[in-house]
Amino acid sequence: MPIHLQPEHVAAIRAHGERTYPEECGGLLLGILEGDDQIVREIMPLDNIRNDSRHNRVELSPLDYARAEREAGRRNLGVWGYYHSHPDHPAVPSSFDLEHAPFTEWSYLIVSIRDGKAADLRAWSLRTDRSQFDEKTIVTASQYKPTP
């Protein structure tokens, strides 16, 4: 079940992580499902609403989420995942991520930011029993031809 991203999506996520470094950033992934594949159509960068521990915690506003759902609905898209950054940490889910991941159907993108520069971007999915994450393949546009 790969996740398909356009190069500009990857660039937007990396840029967002670099912009907020050394603090974490986050945002939502809007797109569609094609069979088992998740096709991302738009990245929606959002504010980190945490007041404390912003260097290793990110939280998105529920109202922003509601707005994203409305926006997605208007365009026949859905909210199929979210991304966040790990400043100076690997692009691997933490135990905190595991405890707080809402949906087993979502994609979880993590970008590692090292010394202010974006490094790895990796995708993860949550098992149906919520016991752990499994890595997903990221397919970028060069490898994927969207259906007309």
Next chain:
Amino acid sequence: MPSIAIPTALRQFAGGNSAVQVQGQKIGEAIADLADQYPDLKKHLFDANGNLRSFVNVFINDEDIRHLQQNETAISDSDEISIIPSIAGGSATEADLRAGSTPLPELNKDEIARYSRHLIMPEVGMEGQRKLKAASVLLIGTGGLGSPLGLYLAAAGIGRLGLVDFDVVDESNLQRQIVHGTKDVGRPKIESARDRLSDINPHIQIDTHEFALRSENALDLIRDYDIVIDGTDNFQTRYLVNDASVLLGKPNVYGSIFRFDGQASVFYPASGGPCYRCLYPEPPPPGLVPSCAEGGVLGILPGIIGVIQATEAIKLIIGQGDPLIGRLLLFDALKMKFKELKLRRNPECPLCGENPTIRELIDYDQFCGIVPETVEAQTDDDWEITPVQLKQRLDQGERITIIDVREIHEWQICNLESYGSRLIPLGQFPDRITELSREEHIVLQCKMGGRSAKAYEALKKSGFTRIRNLKGGILAWADTVDPGLPKY
């Protein structure tokens, strides 16, 4: 009738609807009605106790019902009701997580002086050092790998170190097990290690567990620690440590050594990486891979690999750098080269794969094919001879051929050549069986009696009947017959 907006990810459990009309005067009733209409939604919305999951928020217009009258909040048809996930993430480490409930411990003046070279590095600093102090690490074994692990982790200020071992210090350990000294020979390793580590750092707590790690005690023991580090060299314990740490969701810092080669990795499926079983689904047949006692090990090698393991443990705790998760580091001391292999999680893994079949600890001796002694040999009452019996028969002038099945470099350390013994290394069986006569009385001998038992089986299969195995090998000979013989 009011309707509830369903988030994209849950619509497949709500008949594909983006909103569902519900009945009820209060929000609690409306949510219950939603769950009744679409029972598949239940496990996504409610935990095992029937409470809304912590990341499920219910909003009426722009207000979270937790800030209104909760389930009792009255609703009307014109209200916009939405189920909204909490979305939070973080790069927190294990120590951070605990810090969420209890604050990190403070460092006193002595500790600040002691750890100053850590504290002036921004990657560690006061926060990192306090995480180290808050952390607990369990070392399985206080031998070759456990020695440098213990020394450096104690020195680094890991707040609580657990040591598991039930062995006693032997002279042959001192070539590499640097936590023990000559004065400790004959002492339990765990006591010797505890004394040395508390001398290095009196600020840390050391828990000693003097027993063998087994399926019956492993979960209770490991549960109490943040990180487990495997410093053993047998497959039963390696699979046991792997399975227990995966079942408990703990990182397992792995290392292994043999002769001039070593490897290290971090197995941590809870954070997306593979486990030891993804790398080696099955243990090798017993006897195929020699242990360090049989094959030898360069004394420095566990130092190198153990220090790599200690480094990984510290990185996991302070949350810095790229851990060895999903990577196997290979070290060749003769070539002085490191190599790295990418490890992928095996989706078919019976432990951490997509459909795990191992949900509790098993019998690891059985899994690794270990039986106490060969059944065939046990039924044969007088297959063994003790060194004392052999000496008596030799002294009575009996003609007995002693065949030493060890390696040539072991022969050079000590042998029974003065009693006419001959060297045929086990690896050269059965090619050299023709050198032996079925008429001779033969005693097979190795270091401790294990390899010669294999040679015994080989000869027996070839029709030899006048054969015996020297019980306890040349070490037992040195203990009971000739104390002047060097032991190794």
